[in-house]
Amino acid sequence: MIREKLLSGKFTITAEISPPKGTDVNWMMKEAGMIKNAVDALCVTDNQRAIMRMSPIAACSALLQHGYETIMHLTCRDRNRLALQSELLGAAGLGIKNILVMSGDYPTKGDHPGAKPVYDLDSVQLLDMISRLNKGVDLSGNRLEGKTEFFAGAVSNTELTEVALMKLEKKIKAGAHFIITQAVFDPGKFSEFLDQVHDAGGKKIKIIAGIIPLRSRKTADFLNRNIAGVKVPDNVIKRLSSSSDPGALGIEMAADMIKELREICDGVHIMPVGTHENTRKILEMAGL
Amino acid sequence: MIISRSKEFKDILKTVQQRNIFIIGCGKCAAKQHLGGEPEVLEMKKKLGISGKNVVGCTVLSSACNIASWDDVLTQNPDIKKAEAFLVMSCGGGVSIISSVADKAVYPALDTESLGGVCGDTIVLEQCGMCDDCDIWLFGGLCPVGQCPKSMRNGPCGGSLDGKCEVDERKCVWDEIHTKLKSLGRLEGLKDIHPPKDHSKRRGRK
Ligand code: SF4
Ligand code: SF4
Numbered sequence: 001m002i003r004e005k006l007l008s009g010k011f012t013i014t015a016e017i018s019p020p021k022g023t024d025v026n027w028m029m030k031e032a033g034m035i036k037n038a039v040d041a042l043c044v045t046d047n048q049r050a051i052m053r054m055s056p057i058a059a060c061s062a063l064l065q066h067g068y069e070t071i072m073h074l075t076c077r078d079r080n081r082l083a084l085q086s087e088l089l090g091a092a093g094l095g096i097k098n099i100l101v102m103s104g105d106y107p108t109k110g111d112h113p114g115a116k117p118v119y120d121l122d123s124v125q126l127l128d129m130i131s132r133l134n135k136g137v138d139l140s141g142n143r144l145e146g147k148t149e150f151f152a153g154a155v156s157n158t159e160l161t162e163v164a165l166m167k168l169e170k171k172i173k174a175g176a177h178f179i180i181t182q183a184v185f186d187p188g189k190f191s192e193f194l195d196q197v198h199d200a201g202g203k204k205i206k207i208i209a210g211i212i213p214l215r216s217r218k219t220a221d222f223l224n225r226n227i228a229g230v231k232v233p234d235n236v237i238k239r240l241s242s243s244s245d246p247g248a249l250g251i252e253m254a255a256d257m258i259k260e261l262r263e264i265c266d267g268v269h270i271m272p273v274g275t276h277e278n279t280r281k282i283l284e285m286a287g288l
Numbered sequence: 289m290i291i292s293r294s295k296e297f298k299d300i301l302k303t304v305q306q307r308n309i310f311i312i313g314c315g316k317c318a319a320k321q322h323l324g325g326e327p328e329v330l331e332m333k334k335k336l337g338i339s340g341k342n343v344v345g346c347t348v349l350s351s352a353c354n355i356a357s358w359d360d361v362l363t364q365n366p367d368i369k370k371a372e373a374f375l376v377m378s379c380g381g382g383v384s385i386i387s388s389v390a391d392k393a394v395y396p397a398l399d400t401e402s403l404g405g406v407c408g409d410t411i412v413l414e415q416c417g418m419c420d421d422c423d424i425w426l427f428g429g430l431c432p433v434g435q436c437p438k439s440m441r442n443g444p445c446g447g448s449l450d451g452k453c454e455v456d457e458r459k460c461v462w463d464e465i466h467t468k469l470k471s472l473g474r475l476e477g478l479k480d481i482h483p484p485k486d487h488s489k490r491r492g493r494k
Binding site: 076077081102103106108109117119120122123124125128139155156157161162163164166167169170173174182228229 | 465475
């Protein structure tokens with residue numbers, strides 16, 4: 001269980017996985033199979049980048065049945081406070097223990113650009129609501145028959161403006177137990193981020209660093225251009241462009257990064273571009 | 289001020305099937321934005337004429353959403369009798385009020401976008417989200433419900449980058465809120481967790 005593992009100070013590994021675009025869970029199961037027993041929990045996305053897919057609650061439930069521990073993503077984009085709460089009660093009922101909360105990319109970024117954006121709550125308010133459900137009361141103060149016991153987390157970029165740090169502090173105050181960060185490529189800057197968060201939000205908060213194994217210069221450029229909060233530094237791009245085997249170099253760099261981060265934070269979160277075919281190898285090379 | 293945009297002329301032609309049209313402009317917000325004042329009404333009249341419509345008359349009301357007496361409008365504009373339909377160049381508020389008193393089909397010429405304002409010569413869009421529970425003072429007069437596309441009340445989303453919003457070309461209002469409150473020495477208040485808005489105030493009006 002990642003709650004026990006993180007709280008006891010053990011280095012924890014999570015990996016991102018997306019539900020299918022459709023009803024066929026075979027590809028997702030194959031992906032999960034590739035990293036079985038190599039990671040502690042699978043982080044299941046919620047209409048990521050506003051692209052409609054199977055609900056994370058259903059995908060988590062399918063994965064649980066196959067023996068995987070999951071972290072269910074929950075965004076504020078698609079559900080109002082009634083839907084969020086009933087989804088959370090449903091998740092608890094199905095045995096889902098961990099929730100990762102985020103605002104959610106705006107609908108115009110995805111494949112249903114005309115969708116009505118909901119954002120009834122923001123991520124701070126959603127975390128606060130989970131804390132209430134954990135105490136056995138809903139957002140309106142009604143008693144629940146059976147409370148939830150979620151281990152809740154939030155996401156964060158690793159370079160924060162003053163006001164972004166202020167929000168992160170509120171997420172911790174509202175009940176976030178752990179933070180999963182955007183991909184890290186600069187350990188120096190990342191350790192500054194760790195200090196910032198520990199100063200602002202206390203030492204108890206567990207921080208899991210995001211890792212995106214690069215495949216080529218093209219992936220690096222794509223990330224820099226399209227993913228907010230990701231900055232692949234120039235020296236990394238240079239190494240990739242001059243390498244004869246950028247794929248292998250990307251794996252090596254990810255493994256080195258994990259080795260370095262292992263000394264300073266509480267875990268890593270692997271977000272592959274595409275599939276998990278290299279994840280096991282990266283973790284082995286990192287000595288995990 | 290209500291912020292609107294002109295519909296595409298071809299879309300107006302597609303919706304307005306009738307031939308005999310009376311055009312109504314609005315002397316307030318729509319005129320200020322050059323979308324429904326006299327010059328725009330006359331331009332619309334010309335374009336409809338070229339497209340084979342018969343514009344039986346036109347007028348610019350002092351404000352389309354504030355009709356003291358429809359009878360007076362009818363008396364002052366006897367040509368309305370000849371019309372089969374109205375084309376109203378105002379926000380949805382004006383189109384609604386005219387629809388409620390007119391006994392002919394009423395069509396909008398504008399799309400109503402948001403509640404904004406004019407400052408000097410600059411038209412500012414989307415200032416207020418009309419939540420019916422105003423606490424804009426907490427944010428230094430920059431409303432996150434109105435100005436942040438995600439209505440975030442506790443700080444910026446992860447898409448805020450170098451002061452820019454992830455959604456479109458606008459600035460991230462959270463950077464502006466922070467700068468403003470910092471200059472006023474009021475940053476402390478931003479650290480409070482602001483609860484979700486109470487939407488029952490809006491819809492559950494007694
Ligand atoms: S809080 Fe914002 S949206 Fe609500 S009434 Fe005030 S300005 Fe408008
Ligand atoms: S970037 Fe700023 S203004 Fe845009 S949605 Fe995010 S918080 Fe709101």
